[in-house]
Amino acid sequence: xxxxxxxxxxxxxxxxxxxxxxxxxxxxxxxxxxxxxxxxxxxxxxxxxxxxxxxxxxxxxxxxxxxxxxxxxxxxxxxxxxxxxxxxxxxxxxxxxxxxxxxxxxxxxxxxxxxxxxxxxxxxxxxxxxxxxxxxxxxxxxxxxxxxxxxxxxxxxxxxxxxxxxxxxxxxxxxxxxxxxxxxxxxxxxxxxxxxxxxxxxxxxxxxxxxxxxxxxxxxxxxxxxxxxxxxxxxxxxxxxxxxxxxxxxxxxxxxxxxxxxxxxxxxxxxxxxxxxxxxxxxxxxxxxxxxxxxxxxxxxxxxxxxxxxxxxxxxxxxxxxxxxxxxxxxxxxxxxxxxxxxxxxxxxxxxxxxxxxxxxxxxxxxxxxxxxxxxxxxxxxxxxxxxxxxxxxxxxxxxxxxxxxxxxx
Amino acid sequence: xxxxxxxxxxxxxxxxxxxxxxxxxxxxxxxxxxxxxxxxxxxxxxxxxxxxxxxxxxxxxxxxxxxxxxxxxxxxxxxxxxxxxxxxxxxxxxxxxxxxxxxxxxxxxxxxxxxxxxxxxxxxxxxxxxxxxxxxxxxxxxxxxxxxxxxxxxxxxxxxxxxxxxxxxxxxxxxxxxxxxxxxxxxxxxxxxxxxxxxxxxxxxxxxxxxxxxxxxxxxxxxxxxxxxxxxxxxxxxxxxxxxxxxxxxxxxxxxxxxxxxxxxxxxxxxxxxxxxxxxxxxxxxxxxxxxxxxxxxxxxxxxxxxxxxxxxxxxxxxxxxxxxxxxxxxxxxxxxxxxxxxxxxxxxxxxxxxxxxxxxxxxxxxxxxxxxxxxxxxxxxxxxxxxxxxxxxxxxxxxxxx
Numbered sequence: 102x103x104x105x106x107x108x109x110x111x112x113x114x115x116x117x118x119x120x121x122x123x124x125x126x127x128x129x130x131x132x133x134x135x136x137x138x139x140x141x142x143x144x145x146x147x148x149x150x151x152x153x154x155x156x157x158x159x160x161x162x163x164x165x166x167x168x169x170x171x172x173x174x175x176x177x178x179x180x181x182x183x184x185x186x187x188x189x190x191x192x193x194x195x196x197x198x199x200x201x202x203x204x205x206x207x208x209x210x211x212x213x214x215x216x217x218x219x220x221x222x223x224x225x226x227x228x229x230x231x232x233x234x235x236x237x238x239x240x241x242x243x244x245x246x247x248x249x250x251x252x253x254x255x256x257x258x259x260x261x262x263x264x265x266x267x268x269x270x271x272x273x274x275x276x277x278x279x280x281x282x283x284x285x286x287x288x289x290x291x292x293x294x295x296x297x298x299x300x301x302x303x304x305x306x307x308x309x310x311x312x313x314x315x316x317x318x319x320x321x322x323x324x325x326x327x328x329x330x331x332x333x334x335x336x337x338x339x340x341x342x343x344x345x346x347x348x349x350x351x352x353x354x355x356x357x358x359x360x361x362x363x364x365x366x367x368x369x370x371x372x373x374x375x376x377x378x379x380x381x382x383x384x385x386x387x388x389x390x391x392x393x394x395x396x397x398x399x400x401x402x403x404x405x406x407x408x409x410x411x412x413x414x415x416x417x418x419x420x421x422x423x424x425x426x427x428x429x430x431x432x433x434x435x436x437x438x439x440x441x442x443x444x445x446x447x448x449x450x451x452x453x454x455x456x457x458x459x460x461x462x463x464x465x466x467x468x469x470x471x472x473x474x475x476x477x478x479x480x481x482x483x484x485x486x487x488x489x490x491x492x493x494x495x496x497x498x499x500x501x502x503x504x505x506x507x508x509x510x511x
Numbered sequence: 512x513x514x515x516x517x518x519x520x521x522x523x524x525x526x527x528x529x530x531x532x533x534x535x536x537x538x539x540x541x542x543x544x545x546x547x548x549x550x551x552x553x554x555x556x557x558x559x560x561x562x563x564x565x566x567x568x569x570x571x572x573x574x575x576x577x578x579x580x581x582x583x584x585x586x587x588x589x590x591x592x593x594x595x596x597x598x599x600x601x602x603x604x605x606x607x608x609x610x611x612x613x614x615x616x617x618x619x620x621x622x623x624x625x626x627x628x629x630x631x632x633x634x635x636x637x638x639x640x641x642x643x644x645x646x647x648x649x650x651x652x653x654x655x656x657x658x659x660x661x662x663x664x665x666x667x668x669x670x671x672x673x674x675x676x677x678x679x680x681x682x683x684x685x686x687x688x689x690x691x692x693x694x695x696x697x698x699x700x701x702x703x704x705x706x707x708x709x710x711x712x713x714x715x716x717x718x719x720x721x722x723x724x725x726x727x728x729x730x731x732x733x734x735x736x737x738x739x740x741x742x743x744x745x746x747x748x749x750x751x752x753x754x755x756x757x758x759x760x761x762x763x764x765x766x767x768x769x770x771x772x773x774x775x776x777x778x779x780x781x782x783x784x785x786x787x788x789x790x791x792x793x794x795x796x797x798x799x800x801x802x803x804x805x806x807x808x809x810x811x812x813x814x815x816x817x818x819x820x821x822x823x824x825x826x827x828x829x830x831x832x833x834x835x836x837x838x839x840x841x842x843x844x845x846x847x848x849x850x851x852x853x854x855x856x857x858x859x860x861x862x863x864x865x866x867x868x869x870x871x872x873x874x875x876x877x878x879x880x881x882x883x884x885x886x887x888x889x890x891x892x893x894x895x896x897x898x899x900x901x902x903x904x905x906x907x908x909x910x911x912x913x914x
Contacts, residue, residue, distance in 0.1 A: 109703035110699060110703075126726075130695060150734070154734055155730050155736070156731065158730070159726075159729075219870075225848055228848045229843055231844075233829075234824065234827050234828070235829050235831070236764065236766065236829050238746050238751035239762060242761075242832065242834065243832060244836070244839060245834060245836025245838065247753060247760075247833045249681045249835075250671075250679075250680065256753065256755075257753050258670060258672060259833075260746075261670050261739075261747055262727050262746065264680070264724065264725075266726060267723075267724045268684075268687070268688070268869075272691065272869040275694050275870075281698075282520060289874060291873050291874035292874075293870055294871040294873065295870040295871065296848065296871065298845070299845065299848070299867060299868075299871070300869040303868055303869045304682055304687045305681065305839075306579060306682035306687070307563060308563075308682065310563075310578060310866060311563040311575050313851065314863045315566065319836055322679070324658065324676065328656065329560075331656070334656075336679070338676065347662040349659060351656070411654060415653075415655070415659040415660075415662050417667060419665070419738045419739070419740075420665070420728045420733075420738045420739055421732060423728065423732065424729070424732055427650070428716075428718060429719065431647070432716065432719070446734075449723055449729055452720045454645070454715065455696060455712075455713055456626070456714070457711035458699075458711065
């Protein structure tokens with residue numbers, strides 16, 4: 102078990118004001134590698150189900166939930182004291198919020214001159230649309246994904262989820278690390294203005310360069326190759342209910358091997374399928390033949406038969422497939438984490454695997470305010486009396502008090 | 512006219528042995544100032560043969576796919592499969608901070624360039640390996656591609672309509688996710704290097720990176736909420752769906768300021784039952800999304816895409832135009848913030864606009880410090896000036912096909 106070993110980012114303290122989803126993804130990536138993440142929350146924070154595991158637990162795991170009333174000047178003073186002992190302050194509000202709290206970069210650098218501030222807003226802190234509001238699907242629509250992700254002859258489908266939040270999240274984590282590297286060498290902090298709209302636009306790839314350079318008009322790719330030309334290349338129906346596999350064949354030798362696995366049926370020798378160029382030209386017809394074969398097999402069988410022959414093939418995994426995937430399991434991707442209540446939750450692990458300082462999920466998602474006391478004692482040396490007073494005046498709150506209050510109300 | 516603004520990673524040297532699977536990782540470091548040397552086989556990286564091409568004409572120095580992934584890199588040719596090439600590579604690795612590679616697992620080791628050998632040569636080196644399934648496990652040697660990693664990582668099962676096949680991402684997003692996680696791993700390992708006084712091996716599985724790039728599929732399954740399915744353009748949260756309006760498509764959003772939205776719809780007399788108080792409850796809206804969007808779809812048909820987006824944003828409701836990708840080129844916000852970078856290609860006598868970076872650093876800005884290298888463009892600079900080889904030696908290596 103890796104638990105307890107020193108991790109790469111041990112000693113880095115992050116004051117985390119982020120809310121769903123990109124911001125928490127950024128800080129969870131850093132927490133998995135050992136950064137100390139102090140998550141500042143509101144006492145009326147709405148919990149979407151369990152905070153230990155599931156959607157919320159996956160976002161918050163390994164962080165310390167600290168409830169501070171930022172509407173109260175005394176709460177903001179506590180936050181300023183925390184800034185003074187932190188390396189990084191991160192938020193994903195629009196520009197106004199941190200400014201109104203006196204927590205914008207220009208203000209907090211007075212408290213800690215080498216502080217790094219990363220603000221992950223939707224559209225950035227400058228420009229005519231800086232105050233526009235967005236969620237992941239908003240940004241995906243604006244940046245062209247939703248319209249282009251469609252099957253031929255069908256309406257736009259786009260992502261079924263908020264990939265923009267995930268890409269924004271890993272960009273945020275990378276920004277923190279690069280800014281820390283610069284600080285280590287120069288002694289200087291800085292402000293990083295991360296526009297999630299720009300992040301998602303930056304990862305469209307060569308298609309956008311094609312627009313900028315060639316003035317290209319793009320047609321939907323569907324499931325056709327966006328890397329080297331390949332045919333067959335697609336998602337094929339398999340035996341079973343809503344079961345699918347992917348097959349991608351790039352080279353002539355892969356095509357020959359594919360034909361052999363299928364038993365060299367007559368159609369594979371048709372003139373229109375003999376070269377990659379002709380297969381590309383007749384992809385629809387080719388796909389129908391391929392699917393006649395795949396429909397006789399489960400996706401696992403397709404993968405098991407094609408991979409040993411050197412052909413890239415895989416299962417279109419749903420949630421259950423992911424959980425039982427032998428590769429993910431054997432590499433220990435899933436994190437089984439014990440909760441203080443004596444349960445165990447299964448969380449996504451980290452895809453960032455370091456040989457000498459492996460990352461891990463150190464704790465499940467925190468309950469709201471679970472670490473308020475510990476954080477303020479440990480980092481600011483607050484006494485029990487001081488904490489009691491701050492709680493009585495509703496400047497900070499611990500989990501037990503919030504729960505007691507909510508029960509009294511309901 | 513050299514730009515003297517400081518860069519964040521100017522003290523780092525990176526050897527980039529990647530192909531398409533990991534090229535973005537080295538670009539992310541290069542665009543932030545690292546000295547990235549892209550090492551290509553003497554015949555050129557396969558990326559150079561993949562379109563789209565400048566003006567649609569295939570040419571090894573005019574692949575826009577190569578261009579996109581290889582900004583801010585110097586380029587040399589070197590065949591590390593030959594002994595003389597390996598020897599040169601070890602000289603470069605001895606002077607570098609990072610090696611990034613995306614060969615099939617075991618390839619570097621079979622050449623005597625595995626992590627253990629590189630570590631003996633340069634204990635502080637960080638080796639970052641990006642591979643389809645990682646360096647271990649039963650699928651280690653399986654073949655893959657971007658869409659296969661997307662599929663096995665759960666990125667595509669929930670895209671598309673229920674009765675259509677699952678739908679791939681736009682862009683090679685399994686590769687892109689892997690490159691970001693690889694860059695995060697590289698920077699984490701560099702950070703730890705000062706404490707450990709040694710480098711380490713970063714093992715990135717593209718499948719795992721894809722799995723980590725989906726927010727809902729595994730978390731809901733592991734919470735006992737079953738298998739998430741495809742539901743067309745309806746987002747899993749059930750607060751977003753595409754609607755057709757007068758001149759195109761718009762992305763509805765029923766999360767956030769409901770009162771403003773329903774007042775707007777009421778003002779047009781199109782609210783049907785949406786004025787009833789139960790709709791104020793966010794959970795009710797989620798549970799009755801089909802009916803809610805039917806009513807809103809009917810309301811939206813009279814509007815243009817721009818009217819809906821502007822009207823909604825004025826009311827602080829996160830609606831968006833479902834735009835063609837082409838619209839990004841003229842987007843006022845991206846242009847006002849200088850997202851697109853002019854990049855000069857002196858060999859063509861032309862300057863092109865490139866997509867910008869994922870973040871804006873105020874003190875050490877992201878920037879494309881050089882256009883993608885022509886094949887072998889920096890051989891002279893690296894071999895003669897930096898490794899001190901004689902002109903004769905360089906000619907010999909070239910004629911032997913080593914460089």
